[in-house]
Amino acid sequence: MVSNSTDASATTSGCPWSARECELLAVTLKLLQQHGYERLTVEAVATEAKASKSTMYRRWPSKADLVLAAFIEGTRESAVPPRTGSLRGDLLAIGAAVRAQGREHTGTMRAVLNEMSRSEALSAAMQEKFVYHRTVVIQEVLGEAVARGEIRAEAINPEIWDVLPGYLVFRSLVADRPPTEETVRALVDEVLLPSLTRDMTSG
Template identity: 30%
Template sequence: MTSQAADEPETVVASRRSKLTPEREQEFFDAVLEQIRECGYDSVTMDGVATSTRCSKSTLYRQWKTKPQFVAAALRANRQVRFVGIDTGSLAGDLREVARAAGDWSGRDTKLLQALAHAVTQDRELQQALREALVEPEVCALHEILRRAVERGEVAADQPALEYVPAMMFGILRVRPYLTGEYADSDYLVRFVEAAVLPALGLT
């Protein structure tokens, strides 16, 4: 056979066959993350995602090789920063807005964090992708909010509680479902900020 396809290296042909549009790729990413939220990481399979998105399993494996690589790519593609841009002019106001923003997405993201909790201890790439997508952007935004408060003189630079604000915010998001069976909504998080975070920073 002398066709052009026959003469080309196999990797080139495979690359052409696996070409996906950004919209189709995002459809795969949305499907796998939603299935993880609903069924847990271990229950999700490439077969299941292929069936729900009406594609062949070979298409998914050609693109991402393994389930952890696929999920890591999905997390990175869905990276969002909710706390960036919050600037009310006061630390108390900023942290209340952080609480409201966190409450708006706590159900979906907390469920995803819970579903991936064990898997990320087994796969470093998946762990890093989770941090890049859901943790580090928000922590950096919180640090910026706190830095501005220090510059305004609202809180001392050596205030010991400053270091623990991200841990307090992420901790309450993770732990409330275990304590009460409910996710931390905006009202609950605002009350938490007022009762625990602000007093820890020496604010009322």
């Protein structure tokens, strides 16, 4: 599922939808935030956006597909590496972006997760369209830190590349203890940087 190759183009491409489709997804996201997943209907989105139901269903065969697409669109900005010039700056920026997403989309993310249990296709789409892009961003950030001489390539373990977004998503979604700016700082300064700069000669 997780590739080790980096592909800059995958992270810097724009919205894969037409302007009209992007508009429909923006309306979906707005209604999701207002009413939550359960009370959202494809019909309500069509009405609000002055689109036909068949237009909607042609592009997104189910409510779950529509919501996933809207969620991915709504979080697209974090699919680009921050490029602050330092590893610490990049990690803090990624953490801030994940934190903002958690704040905005908790209900939507919980509902999508629940749907994932029921739909293999949705689960695969979530991995391919969301998780994979996040992997690429972090791999780029770590790769650039190696190139700058900040960390050694051997310090990076692809098995646990996503501790930063993973823990922050957990805090928003599961622990009901939304991460603060201090959470991100502590995670970067006291956990990730000590891990990535650890002495690899002993142990």
